[in-house]
Amino acid sequence: MPLLLPVAAGLALGAVMGLLGGGGGVLAVPILLALGLSLDAAATTSLVVVGVGAAAGLATHARGGRVDWVIGLMFGALGSAGAIAGSRLAFAVDDRVQLAGFVVLLALAAYGMLRGRSESSPEDDDKPLPDPNWAVVVLLASGVGLVTGFFGVGGGFIAVPALVLALRMPMRRASATALVVILVNVTVAFLAHGTEHVDGGLTAVVAVGTAVGAVLGAVLQPRIPSAALQRTFGVLLLVVAAYQTAQLVLA
Template identity: 40%
Template sequence: MFALLAAVVAGAFIGLSLGALGGGGSILAVPVLLALGQSATQATTGSLVVVGVTSLAGAVTAHRAGNVLLARGVTFGAVAIGGAVLGAHASAAVPEPVLLAAFSALMLVVAGLMTARQLRSRRGRSAGAHADRPRLDEPIITFSPTFMCQCPRALKVLVTATTVGLLTGFLGVGGGFLVVPALVLALALPMGYAAGTSLVVITITSTAALATRAGTGIAPDWWLVAALTVTAVAGSIAGARVAARTDTARISTAFTGLVLLVAAYTAATAVPALT
C-alpha cells in the first residue's frame, strides 16, 4: 500500500515536471521504480510505459495546439526504431550495476544540459530574443517529379535518430532533452515545433523498445507502473497550467538540483557493485 501511495506522489511530480518544463521529468521514473524495490531491468522496462503513455498524452495536447509536425515526427521516430530495438536487446545483456552506472552518468549529462539551457535562456531574455516563428525547410528526399536527396542531411537524421532510439531502448528514458536538439539540428525545426514533435518521436521509440522487451520475461510490478503512469499524465496537465502562471526558470533550477541528487544516489549504489 505504501509503495502504491509513493508511486502516486512520485508520478504526480514527474508529470508536473514534464508539463511545466516540457521534458526531463521522465528521467526520474527509473530511480523512483528502483526506490520502490524494482530491479534495474524491471525499472527501465516499467519506465518505458510511463514515458510512452505520458508522451502520447502530451503529443495529443500539443497537436491540438498546432505545435506538432506529425509527418516529420513519425518519420524521425520510424528511423529511430532500429536503435530502440538494439538498445532494448543490449540492456538485457549487460549486468545491472553497469546499467545503473550508465543511467547515473546520463542523469549528470541531463543536469549539465539543463543548466546550459537555463543560461542560454537568461542570455536570450536579456538580449530581447524573439520567439521562434514557424518556418519549414525543404524536404530531405523527394521522388517526384525527379529523385532528389540531400544526402549529408539524410545521414545526420539517420545518426541522430538511431542514437535517440538506442538511448530509449537501453535506459528506458524518453530522451526528450536529446530529441529536441536533434530535431532542431537534423530537421531544422523551429524550437516551438521541435518540443511538440519530440513527443511523437518518444512515443514511437518507447513503444518499439517495450515491444522488444515483451518476450524477455522482464516484468515489473504493473500496479506500481500503472499508478506512476496515471498520475504522471494527470500531473503533466496540471504542470502545463502551472507553467502559464509561474516562473519556469525557478522550477527548472530546482529540478536540475533534484536530478543531480538522484544521480549521486544512483552512482553511489552502482559504483561499489562494479568493483
Template identity: 40%
Template sequence: MLAVTLPIGLVVGIALGALGGGGSILTVPALVYLLGLDPRSATTGSLVIVGITALIGVVPHLRAGRVRLGQGVVFGLLGVGGAFAGSLLSTTVPGDVLLVAFAVLMLVVAVMMTRRRRAAARNGGVSPAEAGTRTAPMLALRPFRCACRVAVVLVATATAVGLLTGFFGVGGGFAVVPALVLALRLPMPVAVGTSLVVITINSASSLVARLGQDVTLDWGVIAAFSAAAVAGTLVGARVVSRVRPDRLNLAFTVLLVAVALYTAAGSVSQLL
C-alpha cells in the first residue's frame, strides 16, 4: 500500500505547493480510485490530510511575514458554521451522488483557473485581483463609507468555503485566496499564506463535526499520505520558481478536467 500511497501523496503535495489554492482537490479522487476508500471515508480522511498539510505549510509563510494571523483566524471562524452544516449534510447524501457533485466541483475549479490564467495573460501576467491590490493604499484617501457590503461578502464567502470543506473534505483555497485579495485587499503572497490558516481551521472544525459519524479511517494510509503531501509542498514551492505559472495552471486544469470526467463517468454509471 505504501508503494502507491507515497507517490500519490507526493503528487498532491507538489500540486498544492506549486499552485496553492485548488491543489488539494485531488486528494479525494486519489483516496477513492487509487487507494480504495469509500467516498465518506475519503472525504473525512482528506480533512485530516489537508489540515495537517496546511498547518505545517503555514510555518514558512509565517516566518517570511506572509500571514495575517488575525484576519485568517477571523475568516476561518466565520466559516465554522458552514463547516458543521456541510459535514452533517454529507451524511445524508449517497456515496455515488457525493462523487458526482465532487466531479462538478472539480469542473468549476477548472473553469475558475482557466479564467484566472486568461485574465492574467491580458494583464501582462498579473491577475485582476493582484492588480487591484496595487491601488489599495488609495482607499485611505477616499471619504469614509460603510463597509457593510464587504462584510456581507466576507461572511457569505467564509460560510460557503466552510460548507465546501465540510461537505467535500477539500481545503477550499481556490475560493479563499480570491476572497482575501478582493475583500481584505491582501497582496497575493500574503493571501496565499493566510489562506492556510483558514484551511486549517475549516478542516479542524469539519473533522470535529464528523467525530460522531460512523466512519472508518485507515490511519496508516492517512499518515503516509500526509507525510508525502507535506514533502511534496516543499518540492512544489521550488517548481514554481522554475516553471512559468501559466503552464502550471494549464497542466493542472487539464488534469482536473480528466479526473472530473473519470469520476463522473464511474459514479453516474452506478446511479443508472
C-alpha cells in the first residue's frame, strides 16, 4: 500500500479532531476499513490512532486555555465503566447490528448540532459554566463511554453535542474539553480490546499523521466562528451517517 494514503488519512483525521474535538473516531473506522482492515481490526486500531490525535490536539488547546479539565476528567472517568462494557459487548453483536446502531446515533447527534446554534465568542470560553445537573452528567458520561467501547470510536461525536447542548458549554471550549473525554475513553476501551487486532505498522503511520493534523487543527480553531464549527460538526456527522448507511445497504 502506498505510504501516502495512510499519512493523508491520519492528517485528515487529526485536523478534524483538532478543529472540532470529535469526529476523528467516526471517520477513522470507515477510513481504516477502506485501507483494508476488518471491522474488528479497524475498531481497535482506531482507538490507538484517535488517542494519539486527542493527546496532540489537547496539548495545543490546553496552552490556549480552552480546556475544562474538571468536566472533561469527570466525564471521562464516569464513562470508563461504560467503555469496558461496550468493548465486551462489541464482540458479541453482529456487525450489521453495530453499523445500524452507529447510523442512528450519528443521525441523532447531527440533528442536535444542526438544530442548535452556537453564537459564542472567544471571550465566552473564559466564562464560568452554570451549575450542571450532575445526574444528567453521570448518564451522559456513561453513555459516551458505552458508545466508545461498542463502536470503537473516541466518543467525541457524542461528547461534543452533550457538552454543548446539555451543559451549555461554548463550542470552542466543548471541542477542546471533549479531547480529554476521548483520551480517557479510548485508553480504557483499548485496554479492554487488547492488541490482538492491531496492525502495528499501519497504526504507527496513521497515528503520526493524526498527531500532526490535530496540532494544526487546534492552532486554526480559534480563528473560525463557533457557529461555523458547530454546523460543520453536524454536517460531518450526516456525511458519515450517509456513508455508513450505504455500506449497510450494500453489504
